[in-house]
Amino acid sequence: MSDNGTFTPVIVGFLCNWCSYRAADLAGTSRMGYPATLRDIRIMCTGRLDPTFVLRALQKGADGVLIMGCHPGQCHYQEGNYKAIRRFALLRRTLRQLGIEDERVQLHWASAAEGVRFAETVARMTEQIKQLGPLDWPRNWPNEDPYAVEEAVHE
Amino acid sequence: MSEPRVGVYVCHCGHNIAGTVDVQHVAEWAMGLPNVVIARDNKFMCASTGQEQVEEDIKQFELTHVVVASCSPHMHEKTFRNACARAGLNPYLFEMANIREHASWVHPNDREGATNKAKALVSAAVHRVVHQQPLEPMKVDIRPETLVVGGGIAGIQAALEIADAGYHVYLVEREPSIGGHMAMFDKTFPTLDCAACILTPKMFDVGGHPNITLLTYSEVEKVDGYVGNFQVRVRKKARMVDESLCTGCGTCWEKCPIKVVDTVWEAGLGYRKAIYRPFPQAVPKYPVIDIENCTYFKTGKCRMCEKVCPTNAINYEMQDEIIDLEVGNIILATGYKLFDARRIPQYGYGRLENVFTSLEFERLTNASGPTEGKIVLRDGETTPQTVAIVHCVGSRDRNYNTHCSAICCMSSLKFAHLVMEKTGAKVYNFYIDMRPLHKGYEEFYHRIMEEGATFIRGKVSEITDVPRTPEEEDKLIVVCEDTLLGRQRRVPVDMVILAAGLEPQADAQEVAHMFGVGCGETGFFIERHPKLDPVATMTEGVFIAGACQGAKDIPDSVAQGAAAAARVLGTINQRQVTLEPIRASIDEERCSGCRICNNLCPYNAIDFIEEKGVSRVNPALCKGCGTCVAACPSQVITGAHFTFEQIMAEIDGIMIDVLSDRPVVEAV
Amino acid sequence: MSNQKPKLALYWASSCGGCEIAVLGLHEKILDVAAAFEIVFWPCVMDFKYADVEAMEDGEIDVCFFNGAIRNDENAHLAHLLRQKSKVLVAFGSCAYGGSMPGLANFYTRDDVLRWVYFDSPSTDNPDGVVPQKRVDVPEGELRLPGFWDTVRTLAQVVPVDYFLPGCPPEVSSIEAAVNAIVSGELPPPGSVIGVDVTVCDECPREKHEKKIKRFYRPQEIIPDPNICLLEQGLFCAGIATRAGCGAKCPQVGFGCRGCYGPNEGVLDHGARILSGIASVLDADTEEEVEAILDTLPDPAGYFYRFHLPGSLLRRRGRTNGKRQPVGEAAVHEPA
Ligand SMILES: Cc1cc2nc3c(=O)[nH]c(=O)nc-3n(C[C@H](O)[C@H](O)[C@H](O)COP(=O)(O)OP(=O)(O)OC[C@H]3O[C@@H](n4cnc5c(N)ncnc54)[C@H](O)[C@@H]3O)c2cc1C
Ligand code: SF4
Ligand code: SF4
Numbered sequence A: 001m002s003d004n005g006t007f008t009p010v011i012v013g014f015l016c017n018w019c020s021y022r023a024a025d026l027a028g029t030s031r032m033g034y035p036a037t038l039r040d041i042r043i044m045c046t047g048r049l050d051p052t053f054v055l056r057a058l059q060k061g062a063d064g065v066l067i068m069g070c071h072p073g074q075c076h077y078q079e080g081n082y083k084a085i086r087r088f089a090l091l092r093r094t095l096r097q098l099g100i101e102d103e104r105v106q107l108h109w110a111s112a113a114e115g116v117r118f119a120e121t122v123a124r125m126t127e128q129i130k131q132l133g134p135l136d137w138p139r140n141w142p143n144e145d146p147y148a149v150e151e152a153v154h155e
Numbered sequence B: 001m002s003e004p005r006v007g008v009y010v011c012h013c014g015h016n017i018a019g020t021v022d023v024q025h026v027a028e029w030a031m032g033l034p035n036v037v038i039a040r041d042n043k044f045m046c047a048s049t050g051q052e053q054v055e056e057d058i059k060q061f062e063l064t065h066v067v068v069a070s071c072s073p074h075m076h077e078k079t080f081r082n083a084c085a086r087a088g089l090n091p092y093l094f095e096m097a098n099i100r101e102h103a104s105w106v107h108p109n110d111r112e113g114a115t116n117k118a119k120a121l122v123s124a125a126v127h128r129v130v131h132q133q134p135l136e137p138m139k140v141d142i143r144p145e146t147l148v149v150g151g152g153i154a155g156i157q158a159a160l161e162i163a164d165a166g167y168h169v170y171l172v173e174r175e176p177s178i179g180g181h182m183a184m185f186d187k188t189f190p191t192l193d194c195a196a197c198i199l200t201p202k203m204f205d206v207g208g209h210p211n212i213t214l215l216t217y218s219e220v221e222k223v224d225g226y227v228g229n230f231q232v233r234v235r236k237k238a239r240m241v242d243e244s245l246c247t248g249c250g251t252c253w254e255k256c257p258i259k260v261v262d263t264v265w266e267a268g269l270g271y272r273k274a275i276y277r278p279f280p281q282a283v284p285k286y287p288v289i290d291i292e293n294c295t296y297f298k299t300g301k302c303r304m305c306e307k308v309c310p311t312n313a314i315n316y317e318m319q320d321e322i323i324d325l326e327v328g329n330i331i332l333a334t335g336y337k338l339f340d341a342r343r344i345p346q347y348g349y350g351r352l353e354n355v356f357t358s359l360e361f362e363r364l365t366n367a368s369g370p371t372e373g374k375i376v377l378r379d380g381e382t383t384p385q386t387v388a389i390v391h392c393v394g395s396r397d398r399n400y401n402t403h404c405s406a407i408c409c410m411s412s413l414k415f416a417h418l419v420m421e422k423t424g425a426k427v428y429n430f431y432i433d434m435r436p437l438h439k440g441y442e443e444f445y446h447r448i449m450e451e452g453a454t455f456i457r458g459k460v461s462e463i464t465d466v467p468r469t470p471e472e473e474d475k476l477i478v479v480c481e482d483t484l485l486g487r488q489r490r491v492p493v494d495m496v497i498l499a500a501g502l503e504p505q506a507d508a509q510e511v512a513h514m515f516g517v518g519c520g521e522t523g524f525f526i527e528r529h530p531k532l533d534p535v536a537t538m539t540e541g542v543f544i545a546g547a548c549q550g551a552k553d554i555p556d557s558v559a560q561g562a563a564a565a566a567r568v569l570g571t572i573n574q575r576q577v578t579l580e581p582i583r584a585s586i587d588e589e590r591c592s593g594c595r596i597c598n599n600l601c602p603y604n605a606i607d608f609i610e611e612k613g614v615s616r617v618n619p620a621l622c623k624g625c626g627t628c629v630a631a632c633p634s635q636v637i638t639g640a641h642f643t644f645e646q647i648m649a650e651i652d653g654i655m656i657d658v659l660s661d662r663p664v665v666e667a668v
Numbered sequence C: 001m002s003n004q005k006p007k008l009a010l011y012w013a014s015s016c017g018g019c020e021i022a023v024l025g026l027h028e029k030i031l032d033v034a035a036a037f038e039i040v041f042w043p044c045v046m047d048f049k050y051a052d053v054e055a056m057e058d059g060e061i062d063v064c065f066f067n068g069a070i071r072n073d074e075n076a077h078l079a080h081l082l083r084q085k086s087k088v089l090v091a092f093g094s095c096a097y098g099g100s101m102p103g104l105a106n107f108y109t110r111d112d113v114l115r116w117v118y119f120d121s122p123s124t125d126n127p128d129g130v131v132p133q134k135r136v137d138v139p140e141g142e143l144r145l146p147g148f149w150d151t152v153r154t155l156a157q158v159v160p161v162d163y164f165l166p167g168c169p170p171e172v173s174s175i176e177a178a179v180n181a182i183v184s185g186e187l188p189p190p191g192s193v194i195g196v197d198v199t200v201c202d203e204c205p206r207e208k209h210e211k212k213i214k215r216f217y218r219p220q221e222i223i224p225d226p227n228i229c230l231l232e233q234g235l236f237c238a239g240i241a242t243r244a245g246c247g248a249k250c251p252q253v254g255f256g257c258r259g260c261y262g263p264n265e266g267v268l269d270h271g272a273r274i275l276s277g278i279a280s281v282l283d284a285d286t287e288e289e290v291e292a293i294l295d296t297l298p299d300p301a302g303y304f305y306r307f308h309l310p311g312s313l314l315r316r317r318g319r320t321n322g323k324r325q326p327v328g329e330a331a332v333h334e335p336a
């Protein structure tokens, strides 16, 4: 997995119920192929996206996180995606400071009719992350404790 | 609490899933996931046998939670929820993993990848489902009164349907008369019915209906409450004419000395007085004083109308009236506005005299219009010999509106017919594509072609009055690339009609916000589902009909008005509506009153309780978007069915296999 | 000292000593503590040796207040030792709980830190390039220094912890509450934070309104209205997402909360909660507008994780990116 040649990224997706999830459905019904890298989670709206979710996915070993929602102005709850824009911008700045490249956590839009756009977004992001290589976040803290019986995991 | 017992069902969907995903393996593997007591694969889960299997297992294995891995929840979530309910399990203890649309169908050549993904999605659902809580749908009572906003043909239709069914309707129209755009037309395509002949009876029905309270010259100022019980505040602007005394005799506007250009009903082509009735068939029939132009209101002198009115109906002291209504449902039928052709300067509208907009032409050709139906140039007398009709003005164009306005092809054909019939002029139609797509429309197109109109395919690049040849002298020259002939053409004409597109009303955003509906990319109100739920919105109890939902013609507007009425009548008859229990709630004990969440809710569902210093969600207003849930810095807002624990468990489940083969590095 | 009294140990690992001062700050109450407990180990204040602890039976200490983060072998050794000897181990103060100030080193690597301290800092005078070694042979024998870790950890990331007592340092009232709980035996379930379950805003007397942040100000840039919520005035305040207990000390004196009491109950990542709350009320809808406002908030990660970086989900800045190159030199963290 960690060998660059054969590395298949794992991307956790957060898709809003109304547009992007349906775009993914449409990509399916229209049989548009894209890499099997995305594992998606449905939320009602990108406004529900708690930055904790993104951090959790990275902590658990995701190589990237893809958040997708309705186009600005088209959120089915009117404004949820504007809140997502705000949080995402601040999250991105925070992640940069934590040494996580912009390509790894992305926010995109797709309407329910944009199956192609959805498939292309996943394919493009997969390529970008392949270029970067695995993230393997927990490997950032080696087990330095000479007295440890086993790796203590704090949640 | 006893341990959860999860049943997992992995569907083959015939070959649709099993052709790519190793379904059997996924099911066997799922047996090893925490809390799973039974995992099966099945040829067709949605078939009755599949559903019955779930129902039997719930009973036999005493399942507390169910996961079905099959198609999109948008396909069959309801189906399986119902199956659970039939077996006595709360439907919200069910979760779906989408391994068809999101796995087998999109990774057809990657059996291993698709199977791994299916496992991850199943694991996510299994981890999540045990945190799910039984939920009960909310029920709210429905008041039988309905508010219809906008008295165009769509609103008229909706109001009549509901009133005829025996329920009360408040129809709020901001102009002095109902009728909307249709009231400006002479003939309507494709039948060439006289617009007034078919509209006026309906307008009178509305005016005299015992179940309709007509509030014209009025606007909604505020909407509170929620489905079943909205509180609506309407401002009824002062007409300065007492409706209980006025007989509509017309003496006042005959005698009124002030002439005003009528930009609404005459599209700027004709005049009205400072006290006026918009058009002869107006409903209600009473005039209104336009206080901006009335001499008395400007200078304190005149009072002519008061002097001449035989019934003393004029009252200059009249004040706006605030009317509070309580209604159970709302239908928005606020219509459209015409694209402003000035925005395309190369078409010369507003600069070249004899370039007209479609609405101006409607007035020109209307027997009750400023020219009494004579089609003449701006000078008011010359009949044009040649007329160009330019389609798609401001529509289907990235620079203006990308959408197709749906009616311009047909209205242009109508104009071609009327011009030829009334003037004998030669008519050129400049079009990009012809889209006469409803019943009888194609036939109408053929009829107009047979009548001799010329059709030139190509987008007009310019309309100019600068001649290049003697024939072009004193003419308007329409310049276009004829894509059928493949060459540039210059067509000299006397008159140009711009078939301007349909746009959302200028205040569509504000209106949308007030009623809690959204505007789409094109600015029209968004329906709940473009195909399956075209008149409902994301806000329960608020429906949309007619051109406010998207450009459309009269038959479609009428159909939507009736459809919206049917939806409203449905809820009235049931006396109650059931609402999805996916909603936010605040733990008031733990809320610190920081007020971060207070202005995040698009539906104003969150109130701050000043005395207690805490915030509270009104469950009937909340639509469950989760925005406030994600924002609360104390993490004390719970979004039912999408809770923090549920989504975190889903993430942990989805990542189940990822770190297992990645060793922790040694100390450096 | 009677042997009947429960035995209390206090230890400081990587900390500033503030927590010790806080215990002394109990004033006359310290006598109650002395009366209630037999103090068996408190190296900061009394002369005890590690050997004294090593000689104890397992579980002999009833309660151990352990302050400080774990950033070297010695800290870890004592954490394991005291865990073994104590019935109840309390992570005392923000360093032990979330990493706090020592934990900010997790924005850098060990190499960054050593390079700065021994070479690059303007006040360093080290012409021979001497750097500390784990072992040095001197005529008297071998000298050892505890190994210096790359990643600072919280106490709970090294040993199981029974209770957490947040605060930098914990307020006297919080310590009293904890001591009373222990003395009376009315303890919450193990693993809990001893404290209240609301955030600083609840205790903050400032007037709160609906929030719309148009830009941020540094504390020196404006004189805030004394009665209105600081955050509403564009001053960063972590009080929205920080557990109450301090009585809103900082906002009371016109300075935004920096988050020393850590996150509220049930929260997994303090920084994410502050981030989400603050971002939600930015008065902007387009990316450009949002970015313009954020330009006025330098070092967001430093603000969000001031007291809880090691205890956060990601724990530290990435040491390596996907290509496994050191990222130390590209450190973008600028102290605020
Ligand atoms: C030039 C032209 C020719 C056309 N010819 C034909 C034809 O021949 N045949 C055909 O089928 N279609 C034709 N159409 C299309 C037709 O006009 C529309 O389909 C129809 O008018 C839509 O009806 P409506 O009720 O949805 O909207 P509208 O007719 O626009 O009515 C909306 C009403 O709501 C009111 N309103 C708006 N906002 C508010 C508010 N906030 N509060 C209160 N009231 C409000 C308005 O004043 C108006 O009375 C033509 C369109 C044009 C532009
Ligand atoms: S106001 Fe008087 S004059 Fe005018 S229409 Fe009414 S009754 Fe006639
Ligand atoms: S979840 Fe919150 S923000 Fe969304 S509709 Fe409900 S109360 Fe409003």
Ligand code: SF4
Binding pocket: B586, B590, B591, B592, B593, B594, B595, B596, B597, B598, B614, B615, B631, B632, B633, B634, B635, B636, B637
């Ligand atoms: S954001 Fe949370 S803590 Fe703040 S007022 Fe709203 S519910 Fe209360």
Ligand code: SF4
Binding pocket: B594, C200, C201, C202, C204, C205, C206, C207, C208, C228, C229, C230, C231, C232, C237, C238, C239, C240, C248, C251, C256, C257
């Ligand atoms: S100043 Fe800080 S603690 Fe006080 S109310 Fe505002 S955000 Fe909350």
Ligand code: SF4
Binding pocket: C168, C200, C239, C242, C243, C246, C247, C248, C249, C250, C251, C256, C257, C258, C259, C260, C261, C262
């Ligand atoms: S206001 Fe915040 S930073 Fe200040 S003491 Fe209280 S919790 Fe700590």
Ligand code: FES
Binding pocket: A016, A017, A018, A019, A020, A044, A045, A046, A047, A068, A069, A070, A075, A076, A077, A078, A079, A080, A081
């Ligand atoms: S519903 Fe899609 S972003 Fe809000």
